[in-house]
Amino acid sequence: MSLDLHLWCGFSHWAGKPGDEMPTSAAEAISKIKEWHASSKPFLTKEAIRDINRQINQNPKKGDKISVVGLDGVRVDFDVETGKTFPQQRDKEYVVGRPCIQFYAVQHLEDEFKWNDDLHRAYCNMRISHLASIRYMRSKEPASGYKSEPKESAIQRFEKNIKAWEESDHCRQVMATLAAAYIPQDVDKIVGFACGTMALAAGVPEQRASAFQHALLLTLRSLLEKTRGSSDKDIACYAQDPIYTSSDSDALEAYQIKIVDDPDGFLIVDDSSILLSCSPNIPVKQIVTELARPAILIWNKVYPEVEGDDFARTDPDSSRVREMIFNHYDELPFPSSDDFFNMAIYVRRASLV
Numbered sequence: 001m002s003l004d005l006h007l008w009c010g011f012s013h014w015a016g017k018p019g020d021e022m023p024t025s026a027a028e029a030i031s032k033i034k035e036w037h038a039s040s041k042p043f044l045t046k047e048a049i050r051d052i053n054r055q056i057n058q059n060p061k062k063g064d065k066i067s068v069v070g071l072d073g074v075r076v077d078f079d080v081e082t083g084k085t086f087p088q089q090r091d092k093e094y095v096v097g098r099p100c101i102q103f104y105a106v107q108h109l110e111d112e113f114k115w116n117d118d119l120h121r122a123y124c125n126m127r128i129s130h131l132a133s134i135r136y137m138r139s140k141e142p143a144s145g146y147k148s149e150p151k152e153s154a155i156q157r158f159e160k161n162i163k164a165w166e167e168s169d170h171c172r173q174v175m176a177t178l179a180a181a182y183i184p185q186d187v188d189k190i191v192g193f194a195c196g197t198m199a200l201a202a203g204v205p206e207q208r209a210s211a212f213q214h215a216l217l218l219t220l221r222s223l224l225e226k227t228r229g230s231s232d233k234d235i236a237c238y239a240q241d242p243i244y245t246s247s248d249s250d251a252l253e254a255y256q257i258k259i260v261d262d263p264d265g266f267l268i269v270d271d272s273s274i275l276l277s278c279s280p281n282i283p284v285k286q287i288v289t290e291l292a293r294p295a296i297l298i299w300n301k302v303y304p305e306v307e308g309d310d311f312a313r314t315d316p317d318s319s320r321v322r323e324m325i326f327n328h329y330d331e332l333p334f335p336s337s338d339d340f341f342n343m344a345i346y347v348r349r350a351s352l353v
């Protein structure tokens with residue numbers, strides 16, 4: 001069984017205007033990226049994400065192109081390859097689905113050159129990829145290990161896990177920490193990223209981790225509602241993970257957790273948010289650092305710079321992430337467990353508001 005989300009990135013083409021220039025070597029591109037990153041140049045804006053998202057939402061077909069503007073201001077066109085198939089093992093095939101944005105951490109832009117020398121897209125920290133899946137060639141049925149179950153049973157399973165989470169010492173410790181933390185009055189939403197799918201066989205560790213992470217979203221909502229007076233039901237709760245199945249939607253909808261498409265969660269996050277993200281496969285920290293200063297961040301612990309190891313991680317810290325966290329947030333403990341790996345709670349200091 002694979003828990004991986006498959007992504008397929010196809011061909012792209014430099015589409016600069018007269019006078020625009022492509023980098024001439026990997027060394028030149030890396031040096032420029034480092035220079036820009038050390039400056040105050042924005043690496044992402046909501047406007048740029050919206051522009052790409054608008055093109056994706058027009059449902060482009062195979063052969064169409066999606067334009068992305070790189071950090072140098074030059075356009076690169078990515079081929080839409082939806083519908084392509086490739087044989088996979090003996091009786092299966094790999095199917096390229098709808099396009100999506102693939103965000104690159106600053107380290108990954110550099111790292112790319114170890115694998116290829118695609119200089120024309122060296123400055124694109126948003127690239128067009130496609131969600132892909134594996135299916136049986138003959139029946140066209142999906143070949144995934146996800147468990148599809150009736151709505152009632154998906155809801156009941158989640159309910160049981162919520163109870164187990166709420167009764168855990170872990171939950172009590174997290175809530176005690178948060179109850180003593182400063183939470184600004186204007187916090188009106190909770191956004192969870194990469195909480196994973198709960199549609200896995202009972203007993204698979206990732207199933208409980210996912211259920212507990214979603215249950216934490218609910219606990220956060222109750223805490224906010226309690227501290228504001230019980231009548232306040234205006235705390236919205238969102239969750240973004242492209243891996244969600246229909247069983248996940250059944251369970252989450254029953255608890256008023258609204259599933260949002262990628263990248264809408266990033267467009268929703270603002271300074272009045274509480275954000276949860278545990279071991280995402282995408283650079284959530286770097287994306288959010290560019291877009292907002294949420295009131296509370298519950299995500300993987302941020303460390304002082306360690307040479308080298310950041311490259312291997314999917315959600316690496318960066319100098320910008322460290323600047324934001326160490327200068328503008330207070331760190332509170334989040335007990336580590338198999339369900340929440342190496343997390344911390346970061347509370348925005350009042351001075352930043």
Ligand SMILES: C[S@@+](CC[C@H](N)C(=O)[O-])C[C@H]1O[C@@H](n2cnc3c(N)ncnc32)[C@H](O)[C@@H]1O
Nearest residue numbers: 005194195196209240241243262278279280281
């Ligand atoms: C290593 S798993 C972690 C799952 C879970 N949080 C845990 O701790 O077990 C990485 C998760 O990132 C999710 N992910 C990948 N791309 C994403 C995106 N664009 N937005 C949100 N989540 C994403 C994957 O689907 C997967 O559920």
